[in-house]
Amino acid sequence: MDWEDLRHFAALATGGTLSAAARALGVEHATVARRVAALEQALGLKLVDRRGRRLALTAEGERIAAVADRMARDARAVRRLADGARSDIAGTITISAPPALAVLVLAPVLATLRRRHPALTLTLLGEVRSASLERREADIAVRMSRPMEGDLTARKLAPLPFHFYATPAYLAATAPADWVFIGSAAPLDQSPQQQVLEGLAAGRPTVFHGNTVEIQQAAAASGMGVALLPDFMAADDPRLAVVSGPPVLSRDMWLVVHSDMTASAPVRAALRCIAQEMSVPM
Structure with missing residues (x-):
């Protein structure tokens, strides 16, 4: 056999x-x-x-x-x-993260990691699902909730604040009582931000649903309504204006690795770089 x-x-x-x-x-x-x-x-x-x-x-x-x-x-x-047990900072490391976070936050961070350790080869997976660290679908994962199962080691990263965003023209022309909203479709329809949005909408209609945050941001930028978006995506978008005030929602991010891999020199180098670049001590 x-x-x-x-x-x-x-x-x-x-x-x-x-x-x-x-x-x-x-x-x-x-x-x-x-x-x-x-x-x-x-x-x-x-x-x-x-x-x-x-x-x-x-x-x-x-x-x-x-x-x-x-x-x-x-x-x-x-x-x-x-x-x-590897002690040399070389070889291939795979990191899994939500798509928008992978593009806008982690890709620049991993460029820094490569400059520090040029013998590393990096793979970054932007995916909504949670990659299995036990099955080695990824070596490191950035997740929006703390894993509760498996032999995993998790560190909390910086909080991820959310605000309401819309075009300046929409906010100027529409009273808050008349706002319509842009929400989440599956697989994000059970996310904390969607639950918060539904509560704060207070009966006002949700006229559009997108299954990615990028789609929701594009809909808000087109003037369709108000979207609840993470600041790292929307704060610098010139098409959008933030609804002032404290964050509507703040979500924790977690840096997760299988416990068997915590002593690996390449993995530790990657964890340290991600934590440092995201302003969290490691």
């Missing part, structure tokens, strides 16, 4: 489809199918029921998938422990 075949089968069992497994492994879906077929042949067992495009694990497949998943977790733990 080839471990690579088992690893591809484990990815299929986790992802549920050939395409999901292929994306997770960074290969073509035909490679996953070939590897799973090779595993079935080596074991002399049928692991997957193929019914057209639908795939389902057999009873034997379910049991072997559970063992393969444990083996995959152990293999990742070995890799983390090995990487965590």
